[in-house]
Every structure is written in structure tokens, then in C-alpha cells.
Amino acid sequence: MIQQLILNGLIAGSIYAVIALGFTLVYRTVKFFHFAHGIVYTGGAYLAYTFFMILHINPIISFFLSIILCALLGIAIDKSVYYPLRVKKASNLIFLLASFGVFIFLQNLIQLIYGAQILTLRTGPVREGYHIFSAVITPIQIWILAVSCGLLAILWSFVKYTKLGKAMRAVSDDPIAASLVGINPDKTILASFAIGSALAGAAGILISLETNIEPTMGFSAILKGIIASIIGGIGSIPGAVLGGFFLGIAENLGIWKIQAGWKDSIAFLILIIFLLLRPGGIFGIKTHKEQI
Amino acid sequence: MEYLLHILIIAGIYIILSLSLNLIVGYTGLPALGHAAFSCVGAYVSSLLALNLGFSPWIGLIIGAFTAILLGVVIGYPCLRLKGDYLALATFGFGVIVYSIAKNWVSLTRGPMGLPGIPRFSILGFELDPLWSYLVLVSILVLITIFVLRRVVDSPFGRVLRSIREDEIASEALGKDTARYKLIVFMIGAFFAGIAGSLYAHYITFIDPSSFTVMESITILLMVIFGGMGTIHGSVVGATVLVAFPELLRFLGMPSSIEAPTRQMIYGLLLVILMIGRPQGLLGRYRFR
Numbered sequence: 001m002i003q004q005l006i007l008n009g010l011i012a013g014s015i016y017a018v019i020a021l022g023f024t025l026v027y028r029t030v031k032f033f034h035f036a037h038g039i040v041y042t043g044g045a046y047l048a049y050t051f052f053m054i055l056h057i058n059p060i061i062s063f064f065l066s067i068i069l070c071a072l073l074g075i076a077i078d079k080s081v082y083y084p085l086r087v088k089k090a091s092n093l094i095f096l097l098a099s100f101g102v103f104i105f106l107q108n109l110i111q112l113i114y115g116a117q118i119l120t121l122r123t124g125p126v127r128e129g130y131h132i133f134s135a136v137i138t139p140i141q142i143w144i145l146a147v148s149c150g151l152l153a154i155l156w157s158f159v160k161y162t163k164l165g166k167a168m169r170a171v172s173d174d175p176i177a178a179s180l181v182g183i184n185p186d187k188t189i190l191a192s193f194a195i196g197s198a199l200a201g202a203a204g205i206l207i208s209l210e211t212n213i214e215p216t217m218g219f220s221a222i223l224k225g226i227i228a229s230i231i232g233g234i235g236s237i238p239g240a241v242l243g244g245f246f247l248g249i250a251e252n253l254g255i256w257k258i259q260a261g262w263k264d265s266i267a268f269l270i271l272i273i274f275l276l277l278r279p280g281g282i283f284g285i286k287t288h289k290e291q292i
Numbered sequence: 293m294e295y296l297l298h299i300l301i302i303a304g305i306y307i308i309l310s311l312s313l314n315l316i317v318g319y320t321g322l323p324a325l326g327h328a329a330f331s332c333v334g335a336y337v338s339s340l341l342a343l344n345l346g347f348s349p350w351i352g353l354i355i356g357a358f359t360a361i362l363l364g365v366v367i368g369y370p371c372l373r374l375k376g377d378y379l380a381l382a383t384f385g386f387g388v389i390v391y392s393i394a395k396n397w398v399s400l401t402r403g404p405m406g407l408p409g410i411p412r413f414s415i416l417g418f419e420l421d422p423l424w425s426y427l428v429l430v431s432i433l434v435l436i437t438i439f440v441l442r443r444v445v446d447s448p449f450g451r452v453l454r455s456i457r458e459d460e461i462a463s464e465a466l467g468k469d470t471a472r473y474k475l476i477v478f479m480i481g482a483f484f485a486g487i488a489g490s491l492y493a494h495y496i497t498f499i500d501p502s503s504f505t506v507m508e509s510i511t512i513l514l515m516v517i518f519g520g521m522g523t524i525h526g527s528v529v530g531a532t533v534l535v536a537f538p539e540l541l542r543f544l545g546m547p548s549s550i551e552a553p554t555r556q557m558i559y560g561l562l563l564v565i566l567m568i569g570r571p572q573g574l575l576g577r578y579r580f581r
Contacts, residue, residue, distance in 0.1 A: 033377055084568045092377045093323050094567050094579070097517070100510055101563030108553035108560065116549070223388070226381065261396040268385035275382055276370050 003135040005252045011141050011210075013248025014148035015203050019225035020232070020240035021155055022199030026074075028172035028235050029185075029192040030086075032095035036077055036102040037200050038222025039110075042215065044070045044201030045208040046110055049121050067201045074197025075190055077102055103218070111215040118212040144206045151202060152241055155195075159237060168192055172235065220264055227271040233281030242282065297423040299539055301495060304430035305488050306531040308437050310515040311524065312484035317513065318521035318578060319445055320477045321457030323380040326367065326387030327485055327512050330360040332394055332504035334486025335493035336401060339410045342494075349413045353490045360486025361479045363390070368478030372471045387506040394501040406500025410493050426495055433491065437484050442524060444480065453477060454522075457578065507556075514563050520576030529575065534559070 019041060026034045047069050051062030081098050090098075130137055159165035170178040171188045179185050203221070207213075228247045232239025247267060254266040274281065313327045337359045338352030347355070367386045374382050394401050401407065413429060444450050455463040456470050464470050493499045511534070519530020538555040546554065572579040 033381070081564055081568070088568075090567070090571065091579075093380060094571050096377050096380060097513075098564050098567035101560045101567065103560070104507065104510070105557050105560030105564065108556040111553045112550065112557070116553075230381075259396060262392060265389045265392045265396075268388050271385055272370060272382055275374060275378060279378075 002253075002256070005256055006249060007132075007135040007137060009249030009252035010245065011137075011145055011248070012252060013245035014145050014152075015207050015221075015244075016224045016228045016248050017241045017244025018148045018151055018199055018203040018206070019221055020228035020244045021152060021237065022196035022203070023222070023225045024229050024235060024237055024240040025155075025159075025168070025192045025196040025199070027229065028237075029168060029189050030082065030095075032092045033099065033226060034196075035096060035099040035222055035226075036081075036106070037074075037196065037225065038218035039103045039106040040070050040073055040077075040197045040200040040218075041204040041221050042107065042110060042213075042218035043073055044204030045121070045213040045217065046114060046119075046204075047201070048205045048208060049114075049119055049213060053119075053121060063205050066205060067198050070201025070204075071194040071198040074193040074200070077197075078190065078193040103222075107215050107218065114215065116215060118214050120212050121208045140209050144210060147206060148203070151199065155199070156237065158195075164188075164191055223264070224267055227267050230271060230279075231274050231281055236281070239281055246282070294423055297427055299536055301423065301427050301430050303532045303535040304427070304434045305492050305495070306512070306515060306535050307434050307528050308484055308488040308491070309512050310519065310527040310531040311437050311441055312481040312488070313512050314516045314519075314521065314524070314527045315441055315444065315453075316477055316481040317516055318523070318527075318576070319450065319457065320453045320474060321578070322371075322474060322477070323376065324371075324383040324478075324481070325380050325506065325509050325513060326383040326385075326390070327481070328504040328506065328508040329367070329387045329390035330363060330482040330485035331489030331492065332390055332501075333363050334360045334489030335499050335504070336394060336407075336489075337486075338490040339407050339493045339499055340400070342411050343407060343409070349411060349490070349494045353487060353494075356490040357483050357486035360482040360489070364478040364482025365475065367482075368475045371478075372474055384506055384509075387509050391501055391505055394504060401501070404500060404502070406498055407493075408498045410497045410499065412497065413494055430491060430495075433487060437487075438524060438528070441480075441484075445524070449473075449476075457522075510563075511559060514559055514566075517566055517571070517573050517576075518562065520573035522578040523575050526573060526575040530573070 019037070023034060023037050026037065044066050047066035048063055051057045051065055052059055055062070057065070081102055082095065085095055085098060130139075130142075159168060167178070167183045167188050168191065170181070170183055171185050175185050178188075204213075204218075207217075207221075224247060225244075228243035229235075229240045230243070231246055232241070232243030247270065250270060251263050251266050255263060309327065309331060312330075313324065316322050316324045316327075334353075334356035336356075338347075338349060338356035341347035341352040341355060342349055367383060371379055371382050371386075395403050397403070413426075445453070452463060452468050452473055455466075455468070456473060460470055489504075492503070515530040515534050516527055517530070518534060519528065520526025538551075538558060541551050541554055566573065
């Protein structure tokens with residue numbers, strides 16, 4: 001039983017980690033809670049559904065198409081909503097509320113187009129799972145785990161070693177100094193929105209292989225992403241990944257004794273405990289402590 | 293005519309909600325995103341008392357409002373240490389927790405099935421059945437809320453609240469115990485939100501958790517921002533306009549499966565436009581910092 005719960009936690013955690021990583025990439029360059037990240041995740045699932053189930057395009061191609069469209073959606077949100085706010089030097093809270101507005105708008109747009117009912121994305125017949133350490137894992141779940149770990153590794157090396165990744169880190173540390181040495185902050189922000197949103201879309205597609213999709217799915221996903229980032233220490237990339245896995249496992253162990261409906265409450269309880277006792281996250285990031 | 297009365301009653305309930313949130317958000321500058329949690333507690337406590345123990349709705353209204361105060365302390369106290377978007381997130385989290393308690397504590401709240409058959413208010417044995425009598429009741433409570441909140445914000449106490457909003461450190465330096473003020477503000481806001489929730493429950497006679505989601509909290513916040521933060525007449529205007537305006541969609545002959553998302557889309561778009569164009573709202577004086 002406990003092995004199964006930990007395994008389920010790892011799978012959920014890998015999805016949370018991908019969402020939290022995308023969220024963190026955006027957060028690092030713009031320094032506000034991009035709540036609409038969650039609707040890009042929903043968008044990824046619905047785009048994949050449209051391409052694969054309605055238009056019957058090859059699954060690999062339709063998944064890549066959806067991820068690219070998600071990146072474009074992220075850029076569009078930044079250009080149309082956040083850019084005017086940036087020009088006016090609005091406060092973090094105004095950004096957050098505008099982001100809520102975008103989220104509500106797009107979620108209901110999706111509901112208007114596809115209806116409120118549950119949809120399923122089936123890539124093949126459901127196969128029996130493998131048994132590892134008295135836990136069951138299905139082939140799809142192995143795929144989810146592998147792809148998300150792959151994405152995390154790619155992103156890690158991208159931010160660490162490429163020129164654009166270094167530019168992102170520079171802008172996140174000090175935007176003014178970064179622009180002094182010739183890094184264009186606007187371009188870097190666009191890049192982080194594109195990559196972060198692509199990650200959100202990928203997470204949405206991965207989860208839709210496993211569970212049903214519905215218009216409201218992005219809400220709890222982005223909450224988990226934000227909570228994971230805060231647990232790991234907001235703005236820290238390894239922190240976001242670890243926070244995601246920590247949250248996934250904690251949530252699934254939490255429902256060992258109580259019903260599954262309490263998952264969201266457990267996540268928020270963890271968040272509130274962290275905000276009060278250890279606002280810098282597990283690693284105790286100090287730089288943002290004064291903001292809390 | 294009945295329809296118009298119904299809209300007015302709902303608008304009145306939302307006026308109480310947005311007035312009480314305005315005290316927290318607009319006057320004291322605390323971005324609380326979990327206001328529906330207070331009305332949820334007010335509604336559930338007074339309905340459960342009436343259904344299970346046969347309490348009169350009037351007593352339920354009072355007990356519900358005081359339970360909401362208790363929740364205000366539970367939420368307000370840990371949130372005293374947080375600021376800005378972290379405070380927003382934590383109150384948001386409490387909103388989700390209260391919603392999921394209402395949804396998952398099935399043995400008490402019947403979960404998503406909701407509570408049907410909640411009795412209406414009655415005076416001297418006569419049930420307040422005609423809509424206009426209910427409208428009178430709601431109007432009286434709206435007027436009481438406006439009166440009390442006006443007294444609060446115009447008093448020296450209210451001046452301290454505005455000073456906390458403008459510069460918390462400065463008001464602390466002047467010897468004001470800002471934590472105590474913030475906690476009291478949360479309690480007052482929770483009290484009136486609890487009353488609004490109970491009014492709603494005994495008017496509709498059916499409640500389920502879906503009326504108290506965090507999206508509902510954001511809608512109330514939108515009413516406060518739209519009307520204008522830190523003004524009482526702003527909240528009255530904001531709640532009335534935002535309740536009445538989407539009703540026009542119904543006149544366009546939209547079925548409810550299209551009407552509900554369209555209304556939410558308008559709210560979302562309005563929130564974005566307000567944030568970009570006029571973050572202090574139509575009649576407001578204060579914007580988030």
C-alpha cells in the first residue's frame with residue numbers, strides 16, 4: 001500500500017515539478033505570480049485533444065503542435081496583458097489580479113467551446129501495469145515519469161549552460177545590470193514566457209494521457225505549481241523540482257488515512273505552514289524573505 | 293416583476309459582501325482573496341442549525357455570523373505576518389480549505405448534494421414568503437451594514453486603518469498596534485459576510501459548496517475593485533452593476549450553459565481591463581501597492 005502511494009506521489013510529483021519549473025522560469029524574470037500559467041496547462045490538454053481526437057493527426061506531431069501553440073499562448077498573454085502593466089510599473093498584486101482575470105476568461109472560453117463535460121484522450125487500449133515492489137505502474141505512467149524527468153533534465157542544462165539560459169539567470173538576478181552588459185530584458189522575458197508555457201502545455205498533455213480533462217483542471221494544477229515553488233524556495237529551479245516531488249508524495253501519503261477529496265486542502269495546509277514557519281522554503285532562500 | 297425583485301435581493305446580498313470585503317481590502321489595504329469562506333460558514337452554520345436542531349433562522353443568522361468571526365480570527369491571525377501577494381495566496385488557500393471542508397465533510401454538510409429545504413425567515417409565525425418582504429429585510433440589513441461601516445471608517449479607528457494601508461511601519465512607529473487592528477478588521481468583515489451568507493441560504497432555501505468557491509471570492513473582489521476601493525458608495529455601485537449587468541445576457545436568449553461561462557468571461561475580461569486601465573476602480577481612491 002505505502003509503496004503504491006509513494007509511486008503515485010512520484011508520478012503526480014513529476015507533473016507538479018514540470019508545472020512548478022515553468023512557473024519558476026517565468027517568476028524569476030518577472031517577479032510576480034503568473035497564475036494564468038494554469039490555463040496554458042489546460043490549453044495544452046485541450047489542444048492535444050483537438051489535434052489528436054478531433055483532427056486525427058499523428059500523436060507525436062499533434063503533441064508537438066500543441067506545445068508550440070502553448071508557447072505562443074504564453075507570449076500572447078505576456079504581450080497583451082503583462083506588457084502594458086510592466087510599462088506602468090504596476091505592483092505585484094495588480095499583476096496577480098490581472099493574471100486571475102486572464103485565467104477566468106480563458107477557462108470559460110474553453111468551457112464555451114468544448115462544454116463543461118469531461119473528455120478523455122485515449123492513445124491506445126488500457127494495458128495491465130507492471131509490478132514493482134508490490135506497487136503497480138502502467139506503461140503510460142512510466143512514459144509520464146520518463147518524459148517529465150527528461151524535460152526537467154533538459155531545462156536544467158538549458159538554464160545552466162546555454163547563452164539564453166545564462167541571460168535569464170542574469171535578468172533574474174539584476175535586470176538593470178543585465179541590460180548594462182547588453183542583455184535585452186524584454187527578449188529574455190519573452191523567452192521565459194515561451195519556454196515556461198511550453199512546459200505547462202507539456203504537463204497538461206502528460207496528465208491528459210493518464211486522467212480525464214475538463215476546463216477547470218488548470219486551477220488546482222497551478223495552485224500545486226505555486227505551492228511547490230514556494231515550498232522549494234520561490235525562484236529556485238532545483239527548489240521547484242524538489243518541491244513538486246515533495247508535494248506529490250506528501251499529498252498521496254496524506255490520503256492514506258483520509259479521503260482523496262482532501263488533497264487540495266493538504267496542499268494548502270502545507271503551503272500555509274511553510275509560509276508561516278519557513279517562508280524561504282526547504283532551502284531557506286533568503287533574498288526574497290523581506291517581501292513576505 | 294418577481295424577477296426584478298429577485299435581482300434586487302441578490303444585489304443586496306452582494307452589496308453586504310462587497311462592503312465587508314472593502315473594509316478589509318479597500319480601507320485597510322489587505323488583499324484578502326477568501327471572502328466566500330466567511331459567507332460559506334455563515335450559510336452552513338445557520339442552515340444546519342435550522343435543519344438539524346430546529347433553530348429559528350434569526351438565531352441562526354446571529355450564530356452563523358459569530359462563527360464567521362471565529363473563522364475570521366483563525367484566518368486573520370496567521371495571515372497577520374504576511375504581506376502583498378503572499379497574503380493573497382494564503383487567504384486564497386484558506387478559501388480552498390473551507391470550500392473543501394464543505395464539500396468533503398459529507399456526514400455533516402451532505403457534500404456536493406447540498407442542503408435542500410432550508411426554512412425562510414419568519415416574523416411572529418408568518419413566513420417571509422412574498423419577495424418584497426424579503427427585499428425589505430435585505431434592504432434593512434444593507435442599510436445597517438452601510439451605517440456601521442460608515443461609523444467604523446469615519447472614526448479614529450478607521451483613520452488608523454487608512455494609515456495602515458498607506459504606511460504600516462509609520463503607523464507602528466506612532467504606537468498603533470497594527471496587528472490588533474488588522475485582526476479586528478478581519479473579524480468585522482467576517483461578521484458581515486457571515487450575515488450575507490445566512491441571508492442567501494434562507495432566501496434560496498438550498499445551498500451547496502459550489503456557491504462558495506474561490507472564484508466567488510474573486511467575483512466579490514472584482515465588485516469591490518470595480519466600484520472603487522476604499523469607498524462605501526463604490527461597493528454599492530460595483531455590486532449592483534455586476535449583479536444586474538450580466539442579467540442582460542439572459543434577455544439575449546442565451547441558454548444557461550452558454551450564459552454562465554459568458555458571464556464569467558465578462559468578469560475575467562473586466563478584471564484585466566480594470567487592472568490595466570483603472571486599478572483604483574470607477575469611484576476609488578486607493579490602488580494596490
